[in-house]
Amino acid sequence: MRSIEARGLTKEFKVYQSRPGLKGAFRDLLNRQYRTIRAVDAIDLTIEQGEMVAYIGENGAGKSTTIKMLTGILQPTAGELKVNGFDPHREREKFVKTIGVVFGQRSQLWWDIAVQESFRLLKQVYQVPDADYKQRLDRMIEVLDIGGLLDQPVRKLSLGQRMRCELVAALIHQPKLLFLDEPTIGLDVLVKENIRRFLREINREFGTTVLLTTHDISDIEALCSRVVMLDQGKVIYDGGLQELRRNWAKGKKVHFELAREVDMSELEARTAGMPLRWERKGERQVVLHLEQPDLAVSDVLAQIVQHVHIVEMQIEEVSTEEIVRKIYQEGMTLA
Amino acid sequence: MFHLRLLVEYFKQYMKTRMSYRGDFLVQFISNFFHQGLNLVFILVVFQHTPSLKGWSQAEVIFIYGYFLIPWAIFSSFLNLWSFNDRYIIKGELDRVLTRPVHSLVQVIMETMAPESLIGVLTGGIVMGVAGWHLDLDWTWYDPLLFVVFTLGGVLIYAGIFIALTSISLYTDSKSDIQPIMFNISNYGRYPTNIYHKIIQFTLTWILPFAFVGFYPASYLLDHGEWKIYALLTPVVGAAYLAFGIFCWNRGIKHYRGAGN
Numbered sequence: 233m234r235s236i237e238a239r240g241l242t243k244e245f246k247v248y249q250s251r252p253g254l255k256g257a258f259r260d261l262l263n264r265q266y267r268t269i270r271a272v273d274a275i276d277l278t279i280e281q282g283e284m285v286a287y288i289g290e291n292g293a294g295k296s297t298t299i300k301m302l303t304g305i306l307q308p309t310a311g312e313l314k315v316n317g318f319d320p321h322r323e324r325e326k327f328v329k330t331i332g333v334v335f336g337q338r339s340q341l342w343w344d345i346a347v348q349e350s351f352r353l354l355k356q357v358y359q360v361p362d363a364d365y366k367q368r369l370d371r372m373i374e375v376l377d378i379g380g381l382l383d384q385p386v387r388k389l390s391l392g393q394r395m396r397c398e399l400v401a402a403l404i405h406q407p408k409l410l411f412l413d414e415p416t417i418g419l420d421v422l423v424k425e426n427i428r429r430f431l432r433e434i435n436r437e438f439g440t441t442v443l444l445t446t447h448d449i450s451d452i453e454a455l456c457s458r459v460v461m462l463d464q465g466k467v468i469y470d471g472g473l474q475e476l477r478r479n480w481a482k483g484k485k486v487h488f489e490l491a492r493e494v495d496m497s498e499l500e501a502r503t504a505g506m507p508l509r510w511e512r513k514g515e516r517q518v519v520l521h522l523e524q525p526d527l528a529v530s531d532v533l534a535q536i537v538q539h540v541h542i543v544e545m546q547i548e549e550v551s552t553e554e555i556v557r558k559i560y561q562e563g564m565t566l567a
Numbered sequence: 568m569f570h571l572r573l574l575v576e577y578f579k580q581y582m583k584t585r586m587s588y589r590g591d592f593l594v595q596f597i598s599n600f601f602h603q604g605l606n607l608v609f610i611l612v613v614f615q616h617t618p619s620l621k622g623w624s625q626a627e628v629i630f631i632y633g634y635f636l637i638p639w640a641i642f643s644s645f646l647n648l649w650s651f652n653d654r655y656i657i658k659g660e661l662d663r664v665l666t667r668p669v670h671s672l673v674q675v676i677m678e679t680m681a682p683e684s685l686i687g688v689l690t691g692g693i694v695m696g697v698a699g700w701h702l703d704l705d706w707t708w709y710d711p712l713l714f715v716v717f718t719l720g721g722v723l724i725y726a727g728i729f730i731a732l733t734s735i736s737l738y739t740d741s742k743s744d745i746q747p748i749m750f751n752i753s754n755y756g757r758y759p760t761n762i763y764h765k766i767i768q769f770t771l772t773w774i775l776p777f778a779f780v781g782f783y784p785a786s787y788l789l790d791h792g793e794w795k796i797y798a799l800l801t802p803v804v805g806a807a808y809l810a811f812g813i814f815c816w817n818r819g820i821k822h823y824r825g826a827g828n
Contacts, residue, residue: 245824300825305665307821321821325668333666340663344584356576357667359569385587 233317235409235441236279236302241311243272243297271297273465274311281408282439284431286452286473289462290560295445296413298462302443303333303411316408329358332402336414339394340401341386347397348382351404358405365404372400375430392423399427403434409441410434416451428454449553461559469559477555485548486520486529487513491541494518502535516543570673577677599683603690610694621762626701627789628758633694634788635757635781638721640687646726647679649746652736654679662825672730672816705790713798717784720801724780725753727808730816737819749775756781772797776804 246266251259272294279285289295300306301313304320304327313320318327334340341350355365373379376396381389389397395415402410412431416424432455434440444456452459452473459476461469469476499510499518509521520532529547585592614629623631655661655675664674728749735743756777760768771778779801787798 297825300662303666305662306823306825324665325670328666329668331666333663335662338659338663342580342584344587345580349580349583353576353580356573357669 233281234278234314235281235283235316236277236443237312237314238275238277238302239312241272241275241277241298241301241313242270242309243294243301243306244309245269245271270465272301272308275462275465275467277460277467277470279441279443281441282435283458284435284442284456285444285458285460286456287443287445287460287462288447288452288556293462294465295462299411299413299443299445303331304328329405330408332405332407332410334395334398334402334410334412334415336395336412336417339386340398341394343387344385346383346385347378347389350386350397350401354401354404360405364406368404368406369400372403372430375433376400376426392419395419395423396427399430406438407440409443412442412444412446414446414448415444416446416448424451431455449551449556453552461556463560473552477550477552484522484529484550486522486532487546487548488518488520488542489544490516490518491543492516494540499536499540502539503532506532506535508532570669573669573673574677577680578682581680581682595683599686603686607690607693610690611697620759623759624702626698630695630698630702630789631759631781631785632757633691633696633698634785636691636694637688638718638725638780639753640684640691641718641722642725642729643687644682644684645676645680645722646729647681647684648675648729648733651675651679651733652743656736659825661823665820665823671820672813702789704788710788714784714788717787717798717801720803720805721780721784723802723805723809724776727805727810727812728775730809730812734812734815734819737816737823753777753780758782759786776808779804 245268247269249265249267250256251265275298287295287298297306301308302315302320304315304324307321316327316330318330320327340354341347342353345353351369360368373382376399378393378396378400381393381397386394386397399415410431416427419427428451431442435442442455444451446452457473459469459471459473460467493515496510496512496518503510507522507524507527509523511519511521513519522529522532585595610632611629614625614632619625620628655664661671661675664671664678667674729746732743732746732749735745752775754777755763755767755771756779758781760771760778760782763771768778779797783794783797784801786794
């Protein structure tokens with residue numbers, strides 16, 4: 233079964249527009265003007281069971297609105313939507329038993345009571361049988377290393393501790409689909425790594441589908457093979473992370489430190505005809521820009537290594553983050 | 568059944584929370600106790616100076632007031648919706664509620680309940696008892712039963728009206744001042760309705776039926792037969808208003824726009 237199937241999914245909001253000044257306020261009182269905003273504009277999205285997908289976009293691109301429709305919080309204005317085989321808003325109570333939700337900025341846990349009490353309450357809410365509950369909880373406590381936190385009230389936990397507990401809270405009923413909204417925001421590297429490992433594990437073991445929204449590109453690199461990118465309510469890219477990099481990372485950069493100063497014209501002459509560009513960084517430092525992704529570094533080296541003595545060399549991949557930034561700056565032309 | 572078990576679970580957690588702040592709990596308990604005691608004295612003193620009203624003796628007026636306190640106390644223990652707009656709409660906690668497999672209204676009720684308000688039942692009971700002692704009331708075996716049914720009916724009327732009002736928050740996140748106004752109107756229910764103008768009588772019976780949360784049932788218990796039909800209608804009116812409140816709520820949830828991030 234498919235985890236998510238959306239066709240032409242749309243959400244519009246009516247926004248009340250106020251006119252400027254006191255006179256405007258009077259006119260507003262009598263005759264309000266509304267403007268319709270399309271937060272999500274006819275999105276098609278299909279996610280198979282067991283996929284880990286990153287859902288990214290700038291602030292205001294429509295990410296949260298989509299997530300809220302997918303989780304049953306909001307009713308779509310138009311379009312078809314089936315998540316885990318349910319209509320999320322109409323069959324909300326049955327549907328939400330099959331999903332888990334972690335909203336980074338909002339806690340699922342009760343602020344004043346001990347963590348384990350929150351878990352117990354959620355067990356009741358989701359009607360999890362005792363045996364399953366114990367087995368799942370023990371396992372998660374071990375992997376996420378939260379055994380020592382169970383009897384502490386949530387308000388006393390650090391952010392990293394709380395996030396790990398949130399994950400447990402979202403998975404107590406073993407949902408088939410997990411929504412994560414900024415799960416690693418503000419966490420240190422070790423906790424991030426711990427959480428990512430845990431997510432990979434539950435994905436592998438139980439085939440849990442994960443839909444992740446994040447600003448942290450390293451989350452995507454560590455977890456997701458597929459990226460859905462959103463801009464102004466529309467999907468502008470839906471495909472593999474690798475393809476995204478290949479199409480957008482216009483080649484790598486190679487930093488050289490040479491034994492002696494070499495004329496740029498000499499380097500250029502020796503590599504003439506290749507799709508590359510040389511840049512001088514210092515007396516003996518030069519940077520090689522490979523302008524096409526299929527140009528191998530070794531080909532370039534073969535041309536120059538006999539004539540130029542290289543002391544040190546470092547290959548720099550273009551980071552996904554740079555790619556994403558570039559796409560938002562320049563707009564998507566590929567895809 | 569599931570909801571009842573859940574309610575008990577939430578109640579236990581609520582008590583644990585309260586008791587985890589030990590000092591606070593003790594202080595609250597004592598201050599609550601004194602507050603209620605003072606309230607009681609105040610009520611009794613004020614009503615000592617109330618003359619009889621249009622055929623109602625002083626003790627009867629006090630009795631009606633005592634009765635009036637009971638549905639209100641139960642209602643405000645379990646439907647503590649006053650801060651709904653702030654907490655659930657503006658702070659966005661309704662988003663979380665909507666991702667859990669229990670009816671949203673039931674969850675809100677369980678999360679906001681304040682069982683300590685139940686002490687008002689005791690106050691009301693004492694006021695009723697003191698007044699009833701002065702009156703020579705004729706209690707039959709089924710009167711206590713009717714008393715319970717009337718009280719529940721009254722709670723449902725409050726619930727229906729205030730749930731409907733709270734549902735307004737689901738359409739707009741601006742604050743409305745209608746709840747305090749409604750609270751004031753509800754106070755009209757604690758006096759015999761035949762002292763009011765016809766229009767007000769009609770309003771309190773059929774539009775904002777606050778006569779059913781105090782006067783009608785209490786008058787029946789006072790052996791005033793004239794309002795017997797109305798008194799017996801209390802549970803029906805309660806069910807109807809609750810249904811209306813839930814209807815408004817469910818519609819509102821469809822309209823809910825979510826909190827901005």
